[in-house]
Amino acid sequence: MLWVMLATLPGLAAQTVFFGWGNLINVVWCIALAVGAEAAILKLRQRPLAFYLSDNTAALTGLLLGLALPPFTPWWVSAVSVITAIMMAKQLYGGLGSNPFNPAMVGYALVLVSFPVALTTNWAAPAGLLNGAPGIVETLGIIAAGKQTAIDAYTMATPLDVYKHEIGARVAEEVRQHPSFGEGVAKGWEWVNLGFLAGGLALFYLKIITWHIPVSVLAALAVMSMAFGSNQDLYAPLSLHMLAGATMLGAFFIATDPVSAATSHQGKLVYGAGIGLLLYVIRTWGSYPDAVAFAVLLMNFAVPFIDHYTQPRTYGHRKARRGIVRKNSG
Amino acid sequence: MRKLWDFSGGIHPPQRKSQSNREPIRHAGLPPKLILPLQQHLGSPAETRVAVGDMVLKGDCLAAAIGTMGVPVHAPTSGKIEAMSRQPVPHPSGMVDWCVTLIPDGHDTWCERHPMPDYQHRQRSDVLARIRDAGVVGLGGAGFPTSIKLHPPERDKVETLILNGAECEPYITADDVLMRERAAEVVEGLNIMAWLLGPELCVIAVEDNKPEAIAALRSAAGDTLIEVVTIPTKYPSGGEKQLIQIVTGLEVPHGGIPADIGTMCQNVGTAVAVYRAIYHGEPLISRITSITGNAVAAPGNVEAYLGTPLEYLLAQASLQSDRLDRLILGGPMMGYTLQSALVPVIKTTNCVIAAARGELPEPPPEQPCIRCGACSEACPMELLPQQLFWYAKAEEFEKAEHQNLFDCIECGACSYVCPSSIPLVQYYRFAKGEIRAHNDEQLKSDRARERFEARQARLEREQAEKEARREQRARAAAEAQAKKAEQTDNGGQPLDDRSAKTAAVEAALARKEQKAGKAVSDARKAGGQTGTTHSPGNSGSSRI
Numbered sequence: 001m002l003w004v005m006l007a008t009l010p011g012l013a014a015q016t017v018f019f020g021w022g023n024l025i026n027v028v029w030c031i032a033l034a035v036g037a038e039a040a041i042l043k044l045r046q047r048p049l050a051f052y053l054s055d056n057t058a059a060l061t062g063l064l065l066g067l068a069l070p071p072f073t074p075w076w077v078s079a080v081s082v083i084t085a086i087m088m089a090k091q092l093y094g095g096l097g098s099n100p101f102n103p104a105m106v107g108y109a110l111v112l113v114s115f116p117v118a119l120t121t122n123w124a125a126p127a128g129l130l131n132g133a134p135g136i137v138e139t140l141g142i143i144a145a146g147k148q149t150a151i152d153a154y155t156m157a158t159p160l161d162v163y164k165h166e167i168g169a170r171v172a173e174e175v176r177q178h179p180s181f182g183e184g185v186a187k188g189w190e191w192v193n194l195g196f197l198a199g200g201l202a203l204f205y206l207k208i209i210t211w212h213i214p215v216s217v218l219a220a221l222a223v224m225s226m227a228f229g230s231n232q233d234l235y236a237p238l239s240l241h242m243l244a245g246a247t248m249l250g251a252f253f254i255a256t257d258p259v260s261a262a263t264s265h266q267g268k269l270v271y272g273a274g275i276g277l278l279l280y281v282i283r284t285w286g287s288y289p290d291a292v293a294f295a296v297l298l299m300n301f302a303v304p305f306i307d308h309y310t311q312p313r314t315y316g317h318r319k320a321r322r323g324i325v326r327k328n329s330g
Numbered sequence: 331m332r333k334l335w336d337f338s339g340g341i342h343p344p345q346r347k348s349q350s351n352r353e354p355i356r357h358a359g360l361p362p363k364l365i366l367p368l369q370q371h372l373g374s375p376a377e378t379r380v381a382v383g384d385m386v387l388k389g390d391c392l393a394a395a396i397g398t399m400g401v402p403v404h405a406p407t408s409g410k411i412e413a414m415s416r417q418p419v420p421h422p423s424g425m426v427d428w429c430v431t432l433i434p435d436g437h438d439t440w441c442e443r444h445p446m447p448d449y450q451h452r453q454r455s456d457v458l459a460r461i462r463d464a465g466v467v468g469l470g471g472a473g474f475p476t477s478i479k480l481h482p483p484e485r486d487k488v489e490t491l492i493l494n495g496a497e498c499e500p501y502i503t504a505d506d507v508l509m510r511e512r513a514a515e516v517v518e519g520l521n522i523m524a525w526l527l528g529p530e531l532c533v534i535a536v537e538d539n540k541p542e543a544i545a546a547l548r549s550a551a552g553d554t555l556i557e558v559v560t561i562p563t564k565y566p567s568g569g570e571k572q573l574i575q576i577v578t579g580l581e582v583p584h585g586g587i588p589a590d591i592g593t594m595c596q597n598v599g600t601a602v603a604v605y606r607a608i609y610h611g612e613p614l615i616s617r618i619t620s621i622t623g624n625a626v627a628a629p630g631n632v633e634a635y636l637g638t639p640l641e642y643l644l645a646q647a648s649l650q651s652d653r654l655d656r657l658i659l660g661g662p663m664m665g666y667t668l669q670s671a672l673v674p675v676i677k678t679t680n681c682v683i684a685a686a687r688g689e690l691p692e693p694p695p696e697q698p699c700i701r702c703g704a705c706s707e708a709c710p711m712e713l714l715p716q717q718l719f720w721y722a723k724a725e726e727f728e729k730a731e732h733q734n735l736f737d738c739i740e741c742g743a744c745s746y747v748c749p750s751s752i753p754l755v756q757y758y759r760f761a762k763g764e765i766r767a768h769n770d771e772q773l774k775s776d777r778a779r780e781r782f783e784a785r786q787a788r789l790e791r792e793q794a795e796k797e798a799r800r801e802q803r804a805r806a807a808a809e810a811q812a813k814k815a816e817q818t819d820n821g822g823q824p825l826d827d828r829s830a831k832t833a834a835v836e837a838a839l840a841r842k843e844q845k846a847g848k849a850v851s852d853a854r855k856a857g858g859q860t861g862t863t864h865s866p867g868n869s870g871s872s873r874i
Contacts, residue, residue: 055697097698210703258702263714307717314734315338315571315711316584321732 001056003208004253005063007199011249012067014195018188019124020154021139022071027063029075029143030082034062037086045091057096061085064104064253068246068292069111070122072142072150077118081107101300102260105293112293118148120289125156126180126188159186159244161289163236172232186244193248200252209256212268213275217251218242220276228284235284250279250292260300267303267310274299274306332533332559335579337572339710340564341743343500343663345539350622351503353630355511358646363412364432364637366392366403367419370676371473373399378430384411387441389613392430395462401475402465405441406615406635409434420659420676424669432637443611454526457608464607465614465677470494470505470568470597471664473678476604479596480526482589489592491529492577493520493601495536495543496561496568499661502681504618505598507631509536509543512602513550519601520556522608527594532556533577534598537563565663566741570595572710584737599680619679621647624686625654634675640682641671649684655691658683662690663742697750705744705754711737715744715754722761727768730761738762804839811835 015023038058042049065081085107093099112119134142134154142150149155157165159180166175175181184190203209221241229235241247246254255261255275262271275295282291313320369375376393380386386405393403413431418424449457462477482488493516497505509516516534524532534551536544538560547558561567561576571582573595580591588594599617606612615636622629627648634643640657657668660681668682683690705715713734721730738758745754811832 051695051697057700095698097700210707259700261701263701263703263717264706311714311717311733312706312712314584314713314737315575316581316586316737317734318583321734 010195027066030066031062072122196248213272216272220273224280245290358634371467404613422666445611469599486589498568513546519605623684625684708743
């Protein structure tokens, strides 16, 4: 788990460079809360603290939430998210290894639907725009003040959000005039996504994850985008889907959570493809500009089903055994 | 170069073979006593043919084979039978079993031997009988009776005979040194097997980490048709199913045997045992065992008489008790921790590891499974060990079976790579044991139910027959009565006497009928009371 945490560093660094101190502060706050919540519930469940805390999985959940939440998310919204993730989604199901849903995404989805304003208006404007990012003390002040919306001067809608809401009335050229896009695909966001991509490739190189889930997530997203969204004047282009929002964080760090993902290689391909497909569908036709949490959670529901039908062929068997267990007679 | 295939999964644990393969094979000599378990193989235990106090010669049969899967046990040296008793035998649980204790007389006098170097002019069945009588079993690990394996079902034709010299487990070098030093005997043994089976291809497969053995075999095989094949070092390449896949690209079908796809695997040590049985008339009385690990100062391979206590071999290898952490019988992957060093060498003892502290530590405490899938990447049988673990732990055995639990070869590759240090194989053994026990129980209760139902049917049938006979008698009597009455009416015979008799008979019949009816209802009542024991699933056999 330590390696997974380290692999998020390039992405976190890019977030800090382009969007200020918010994510870093969130990460520290969320990790502290996650470890604290884990310790508290382990104590309630009368489990050995040091043994279970040393697996670092609670810290990882905190880290992922810190990376995923908007930089100016009020402290108490993060707290609700983290505590839900650790206590409800993970420990109430029996702790590590027993949770059917990705804990971080349960926490994220809960606050996204409960506090939609806090989760959509608190994205920082990329560095160099407006007044740029506030300093560390100032950022800490905004988060600690606990207001649902941060000062307008520091925030800006995300490129995915802008594109989604403006493409209806304008053509792509006009939409891209919005400052959040910058020179490249999506100012700042492209580097954040490339950072997470680099970290994800490191995980693959270290054999901590296999290629199946990230590749199928990205491939399905790309196929959907090419099939339905080739007209940029109607839909967000492929480049924006790939390099904006939480695409790379989701594909390499969220969807690859082995506990809540499908098991076999083939199952992982199906699972990842489902996430990529849902990601595109919700982003394009749903109400939310980004959809990693919903896509992952929906596919978590499907995992037992996928596992039933993707059991690999065992040595010496002519074909794979699939489907439900047939009871032996007698 | 022969085309080779790969098997999926597999691991590369540290070899640690150079500890024990640097010295030539040493003869362990005669220990003060030999302990010979009656069951050293897969199959039914042998039945003793000697009595306490008997003097026996080297090679004498001490216990004869029972049943088709039986294998005899022979005296490794001449001496006196001191005891027949239950003693600790090599087993993970430290269990005791029946053993013959032999005190060597020091002369090592052979019994009369009957070599069969002209085996090619004999009947195949005679040669197979000789191999069986010599007590030869598979020396690679499982101890399957060799004569049975060499006699596959009629429908199967062995086209590829593979001699297994892979020896893929770390530490073990018994086969390595055997192939280096006795390559000619290996080849002769293979020739005998080939004569028995008539394969089109004979292959000796050796992992590429044994260049000396490969060179020795190549020169021994000379210009014969035997191919010495070098296979890549990867655990568990020496597993029968994996080796067949490497050499032929074929998979042994689920529930089948290698001969079903025209292949057969035999261990190189087994080939030597077959050679000695046929060419020298010698039964299997010794084997080569690696004594290794950091807690012995003089590791190496010894040729030890079967029955030699491991303690004796460890002392010869200068065991340093203060450094010893644990004794492992077999390799570090598939072997187990020994409870006692007093257990003897048996036919399948290929290695004893005296591990020093920190050398092969017990795994750290088990952590939760996070389904990372490292185990399924390592599994050579293409199973999903994480799913098997889940179902075994939850005791959902039906689902575990559906995930092909019984295809697991228990190689331990999954446990080796598990980042949560879960002893996965132990869970699978537990699940297999539970399922087998359940099936046995099921079989027993099915039989009991069948027996009960058969008995019930028989009783009912008897009752019905009785009833029918009685009715027939009653009808006959009534008819006779009617006839007589008619005759009486017609003939004007005296009535009084007759009618009195008829009344008496009728009364008796009525009484009898009443009695029979009562008996039936009594029987029904009794049946109702014991009804619970008749339901299937309960073995009510004692009541029947």
